[in-house]
Amino acid sequence: MIDLRLIETFIQAARRESFSGAAKALRVSPGAVSQNIKSLEDQLQTRLFTRTTRQVKLTPEGQRFLQRCAPAVEALEAAAGAIQEEREAFQGGLRITSTTAFGRAEILPLIAAFQAEHPDLEIELSLSDGFVDLVAEEFDLAIRGGVLPDSEYIARLLVPVTPLVCASPSYLDQHGRPKTTGDITKHRLIGMRSNPSQRVFAWEFATKKAGETERVEIKPQTILNDPESTARAAALSMGLAQVGSNVVLPLVQRGELEIVLEDRAVQTRGLYAVYPSKRYAPIKLRAFVDHLVAAFSERSDIIFH
Structure with a gap:
């Protein structure tokens, strides 16, 4: 592997046609530039510059090498700059x-x-x-x-988020498990109200037609204004509730709630x-x-x- 410092020294000297100019750009001594170029030529076994007392010029091999390696070095510099930019961001x-x-x-x-x-x-x-x-x-x-x-x-x-109808296992054992959406009217219901509109949310169910949703207006005995308290009320056996899956599922896993009408559940929110x-x-x-x-x-x- 060629040391990238040698490549950078070569590019700076080639662009300036000057070892001293490259030394200033790299903040090293002219002797260090000369030594780096010699090391690179030895590794490549190719003469890259012709040297006179006044200037240095690329050989044909040096020109081809510059054309091939300069884009790669520029890409590395861009990558390093991007990393720095991201860090500062x-x-x-x-x-x-x-x-x-x-x-x-x-x-x-x-x-x-x-x-x-x-x-x-x-x-x-x-x-x-x-x-x-x-x-x-x-x-x-x-x-x-x-x-x-x-x-x-x-x-x-x-x-x-899928709205899920749920209740506590003890409530369902006592009052029965609804089999259809029509059965929910036989139960005590827990509703949620929208604060801005003061409207009680209708319950949503999947239909046999793809893309369509059945909305059922409910008459709740208990009304709350957020999903977490509504799910908690259901866990306290206060009736059936329809609450988002992100709130219901952890309570189901702990055995505090049971999902009913699961086959009618539909993702409508998020x-x-x-x-x-x-x-x-x-x-x-x-x-x-x-x-x-x-x-x-x-x-x-x-x-x-």
């Missing part, structure tokens, strides 16, 4: 907003892992279940759930990483989103199959 601040429960339980541990890799990066996490305007409130990234409308933002799916146009997204933001996507792709415990 993981500095400064990154402001993130997320829903409260999901942000605390899932996003915060991933922030900790990302900061361990990039300790110079300052990350602010703001937890809120209300609407957040990314631009007006100067957030770089939002973690949002639901069905996202078309917008100028980039939205990358983190966790597909948890997304939302940020402004990719064209202007900084490296640190794109890298953090990639970090989230990779982490959640391995989370079979919160994804319904």
